[in-house]
Amino acid sequence: MPTPQAGIFALGTRTHHHLEFDVNGSVRPALIGAAVAALNEQIVGSGGSNVVVGFGPDLWRGLSDSVPADLGSFAEITGCDGHIAPSTQHDLWIWIHGTGVDDVLDLATAATSILEGVATLAAESRCFVYHDSRDLTGFIDGTENPPPTAAVSVACIADGAPGAGGSHVIAQRWVHDLAAFDELNVADQELVIGRRKVDSAALPKEILPTDAHVSRAELLDEDGHERPIYRRSLPFGDVTERGLFFVGFSAERDRFNGMLAQMYGTASDGLRDRLLDFSTPVTGSYYFAPCVEDLLDAAADQR
Ligand code: HEM
Structure with missing residues (x-):
């Protein structure tokens, strides 16, 4: 198996920073490749922190032939009851995570300055x-x-397939209405999520609602086998705006679409996730995080 980007699986870091960029239209691929090469050097030299790079579908197609068959952009979802998951698709996503705010901020600043003139910061x-x-x-x-x-097998494309060792990525910034959620008593909150609040224990089947978040997010194939994703989401926020930056990795992009369809009531059963009453995505993009070998090739080819 080609080598997946290690930072996808590195656990135990408490500070995460997500940067999303748009590539400037007139920039030549060679310049983008040079920036990717410089970013890669940054990754190798980043010591205790991790850097993961993902590309929007158009940019990746322009940089590499190692393209998964199901590569694609995030499309807006119009769900039941007026719930919308917007698309804010960008070209490049950089995820930096480490133990200290200082090192992570230094790296985020360095990555942004490497990309200066090539790509514009669109979201952070x-x-x-x-x-x-x-x-x-x-x-x-x-x-x-x-x-x-x-x-790794959940998150990465299997050996032999185009894009092997790489991952489809979903990145969405969800803003919570905590005032509304906190008005519910704990028993009702547990029915929204589908787990016990104190210890995350599963609710007994008899009381687990079909519109609980875990009921809607569990995706099964025709034979009843689970189609899982690997999640690395974390909270963001201050006293005025708080929420979850949702990040998922999958060997198949369609698993994200399937879960979102079940959450938004656009799947065949028409049910939707009650969590949507308390949280709203304000961004949504799909990226491709290639394996290390493809990342290096993309950088070398364009120099
Ligand atoms: C506001 C946004 C979200 C919040 C606060 C949230 C929170 C949670 C919580 C608390 C759990 C239960 C514990 C666990 O197993 O991790 C969970 C489970 C899960 N969530 Fe989310 N989530 C959000 C959005 C999403 C989205 C957008 C997806 C998929 C695209 C997703 C996929 C899943 C999956 C697959 C599970 C495990 C379900 C199972 O039990 O099999 N979540 N989430």
Whole structure:
């Protein structure tokens, strides 16, 4: 198997920084390639922090022949009851995560200055681990994530297929209405999420609602086998705006579409996720995070 970008799976870091860029239209591919090469040197030299790079579909097609068959942009979803998941597709996503705000900020600044003249910063989210990996609703996030032994096969395209070792990525900034969520009592909050608040234990089947978040997010194939994704979301926020920067990795892009369809009520059962009453995505992009070998080739080819 080609080498996936290590930062996708590096756990234990408490400060995460997401940068999304638009490539300037008139820039030659050679310049973009040179920037990617410089970014890669930054990745190698970044010491304790991790840097993961993902490309929008058009940019990646322009940089490499190692293109997954199902590469694509995020398309806006118009769901039930007026709920919308907007598309704000950008060209480049850089995810930096480490233990300290200082090192992570230095790297984010360095990456942005490497890209100066080539790409314009379009969105930025600074995220943090909240207590014992809780979302700001107070619920533990990540409980059902695949364990480290399974994460690579869930997140990365299998050996032999175009784009092998790379991952489809979803990045969405969700803004919470915590005032509304906090008005619910804990038992009702648990029915929204579908897990116990104190310890993330699964709710008994008899009381788990079909519109709970975990009910809607669990995606099964025709034979009833789970189609999982690998999530690395974290909270962001201050006293005025708070939410979750949702990040998922998958060997197949369609798993994201399937989960979102079930959440937005556009799947065949027409049910939608009750969580949408308390949180709204304000951005949405799909990226491709290639394996290290393809990243290096893309950089070398364009110099
Ligand atoms: C405001 C946004 C969101 C919040 C606060 C949130 C929070 C949570 C929480 C608390 C859990 C239960 C614990 C766990 O297993 O991690 C969970 C499960 C899950 N979420 Fe989300 N989530 C959000 C958006 C999404 C989106 C957009 C997707 C998919 C595109 C997604 C996919 C999943 C999956 C696959 C699970 C595991 C379901 C299972 O039990 O099999 N979530 N989420």
